[in-house]
Amino acid sequence: MPIKDSELILNPDGSIYHLNLRPEHLADTVITVGDPDRVSSVTQHFDSIEFQTQKREFHTQTGLYKGKRITVISTGIGTDNIDIxxxxxxxxxxxxFETREVKDTLKSLNIIRIGTSGSIQENIPVDAFLISEYAAGFDSLLHFYDSEHVQHNEIANALIEQTNWFASKSKPYIVTCNEYLLxxxxxxxxVTGFTATNVGFYGPQGRILRLAIQDDAMNDKLANFNYNGMSITNLEMETAGIYGLSRLxxxxxxxxxxxxxxxxxGEFSNDPKxxxxxxxxxxxNKLIEE
Ligand code: R1P
Known part of the structure; x- marks a missing residue:
């Protein structure tokens, strides 16, 4: 059955609705970044760029890095954009896109996020590189999909119990990275970590400027959470959604x-750029070691 025009929305030039890309523009290896300006920071290292476009916060460039074809795309901020x-x-x-039907043979993309994040462990210093092996989603994105089979409920239940998680906020879900890429x-x-993804930068990550938050001790509880020796290492806004949707x-x-x-x-990097x-x-460099 063809997917209806209202569900799979294509632009007049045949590109997909938000990303403004046609199938031939996409490489099998994709780098996602949050900031649209970070796309060029990646592709400045490329041998050549064959295509680029921008619509809203979705800036895309496809090109070759040392002979490998890679698409670099910005997602903007948050798991709402990750869904798109x-x-x-x-x-x-x-x-x-011609028949509007799912292909018989499905392709598996390699997708690497290059993002920024805040550590909540004293021993993971600023300027470290952290790879998220596990991710806890405090956003609700994955619950809108038939996704129980990719979630690690035992870890989620331990997290809810140990942090006395306030149910009105959300029901945390736990997902993992691809083990070969890891x-x-x-x-x-x-360093390998357990990343918590949340729906905001301030209250949802325990930052207080002028507004009181529901649980002042949230970050301490996350840092002290212990599941078979694992605790939450860092906070950001996309990884859990990326892992959940990629698995599905x-x-x-x-x-x-x-x-x-x-x-x-309380430290911030002297030179985050x-x-x-x-x-x-x-x-x-790791990408071309495949
Ligand atoms: C917040 O400043 C943004 O920075 C982090 C967060 O996940 C959020 O998107 O990642 P990026 O630098 O990749 O956007």
Whole structure:
């Protein structure tokens, strides 16, 4: 059955609704970044760029890095955008836009996030590179999909119990990275972590400017959470959604985080741009080691 015009929305030029991309613009390896300006920070290292476009916060460039074809795309901030970007990337790869039908043979993309994040563990310093092995989603995105089979409920229940999680906020879900990518991108330069993704930057990450928050001790409880020796290492806004949707859609995903703040010590990186650029170079070089 063809997917209806209202569900799979294509622009007059045949590109997908928000990303403005046609299937031929997408490489099998995708780097996602939050900031639209970070796309060029990645592709400045490329041999060549064959295509670029921008619509809203979704800036895309596809090109070659040392002969490998890579698409770099910005997602903007938050798992609401991750829902759009990952569904549309998958549609570009796995739906025939002429017939509007899902292809018989499905493609599995390799998707690497290069993002920024704040550590909540004193011993994970600013300027570290953290790879998220596990992610806890405090956003509700994954619950809108038939997704129980990709969630680790035992860990979620332990998290809810140990942090006395306020149910009105959300029901946390736990998802994991692709284990092959984890091996490929890990080295003595990286730390492996358990990333919590939340729906905001201030209250939802325990920051207080003028508004009181529901639980002042939230970050301490997350940092002290212990499941078989694992605790929450860092906070950001996309990784859990990326891992959940990638699992459901059959793509391989890994989230690389430049730790630019340490929330436990109150420090902020002296040069966050340099740290992000170092992570970009590290990630690109690991990508061609495949
Ligand atoms: C908040 O400043 C943004 O930075 C982090 C958060 O996840 C959020 O998107 O990641 P990016 O730098 O990749 O956007």
């Amino acid at each position: 970007v990952f569904n549309e990337l998958d549609a570009l790869a796995n739906i025939n 091996k490929q991108f890990s080295s003595s330069k990286t 859609l059959g793509h391989k995903a890994l989230s690389m985080n430049a730790i630019i703040a340490n929330r436990a010590t 340099a740290t992000v650029n170092n992570l970009i170079t590290y990630t690109l």
